[in-house]
Amino acid sequence: MAERRPDRTLGGPNDAFWASCAKGELRLQRCADCARYSWPPVESCEHCQSGALSWEPMSGKGSIAGWCSFEQDYYGGILPVPYDTILVELEEGPLFLSNPDDFTWRDIKPGMAVELRFRECEDSAGGFSLPVFAKA
């Protein structure tokens, strides 16, 4: 059964991001002019404002750069507390905020290797695949 989640931001380039996730791919925007990544989705490169962006597939490999665990319920019970969030440094460089799939903050060692998974979720706009990370 799909897991309930707070609403995504949709529209414009966000839709392309979630469409990739639906195919089991994590793709981020990369600039053809300065070669840097932008995340979250943008209309033009966040570094050089170029409009020459393409959606590049990520390997799904990364390491933990930070974490925090919510004890306070900010979402009116949609997500039962406590729950954990992690900041993953993707192999390609960008920092990607996500959830741990098969571990908790207590298991985290600095720089711990993780790999991409998808979890079936739903919000008020419908079902979607949420990128999360498991121990590598």
Next chain:
Amino acid sequence: MSGYGGAVEMPPASRTLGRRAAIVGVGESDFHDDYQAERTRPAGYRAPDLEALMERAFERALADSGLSRSDIDGLSLCCTYGGPEPADMARRLGLAPRYAEATGNIMAGPIPRITADIVDGKADVVAMIFGVTPRSGGRRYGGATFSAGLGPLSYYYYHPWGWSSQAAHWALMFSHYQAMYGAREEDLGAVAVQLREHARRNPNAIMQKPLTVEGYMASRYVVRPLHLLDICLVNDGAVCLIVSRAEFARGAARPPVLVAGWSHAAVKADKMQAMVRDRLRPILQDAGARALAMADVALSDVGHFEGYDASTIHLINQIEGFGFVAQGEGLEFCKSGGMGLGGRLPTNTCGGNLSASYMQGWSQVVETVRQLRGEAGPRQVAGLNVAMTALTQTSQAHPLIFVKGD
């Protein structure tokens, strides 16, 4: 004209604007009493409304300045969550200013902006009034409160992963800091304890009970690794600063405090990197150096610092980022008393956002004025001539340098 909603367009750091304006009056609402009343809600209690709070702060600042109502020829209002029409507020306060405007909100730009207006001849003496009522208004600082178009991207984009709130920003920073430097929660607790000690020397501070590291550790987690006492207060209140042309301030009722330097720097890209990994050091270094250069003082001249303590760890970001101490040494500096009265850099001496009042950077300026005047009573920093305040959020830094005038 920016109104209440937008960022204030501030003039860039320039020596020609340094020491041209002085703060000659300060006033605040009753942070402690209003907070207690709002919590206990005695029978018949009604929280003072925004305009009443702003009026109270104004009357105190006016009395403090020794000026008369007719001396005030400019009115500048800053209300983060909306506020009165400036002309209506001027009437309410019995003022007939040459201009009355809604300048902005948090302490990110209004002082440079008003200084430039004074230098341009738009007014000689401006009453700047800030007011907010987030507590009685039930404002929440996380969750679905923020969505596209309402607040910075990092406040809403990560909703599907459940990541939101001010506290989450600081929590992510501290978990990274722990991994880098081996800091423990108890070490961070020293910051909350130090600021509470300061608050207990300020009768208008909201939090007056003694705090120990054990008491800090016993406070509930909001977002691990941060406890409730790592996060700033949320309260209603108002602050007024009366700012005058510097030459007009000579021989005023109180020693004038000169606005000597400022600057501003913002994170433009890679926000998570800037916030979590860099802990804003590049923008703090850049903005700090330019503000000091404008004021023509050195970092080592700064004898008192009022940082933006939205969180304990964020105060440490600023102490380290501006270069008062080396990277990774901020918590040891605090534990050894460096931020206390008598330490090398007395910091947030009125109790800060954590223990005194959360006035979005405005109370820090009031405390700086009191310290430079030598009127801080039991929390006075001895022999002070140069002080620094900083409005520092998750993606911008705005340091201000103040010096004692004559």
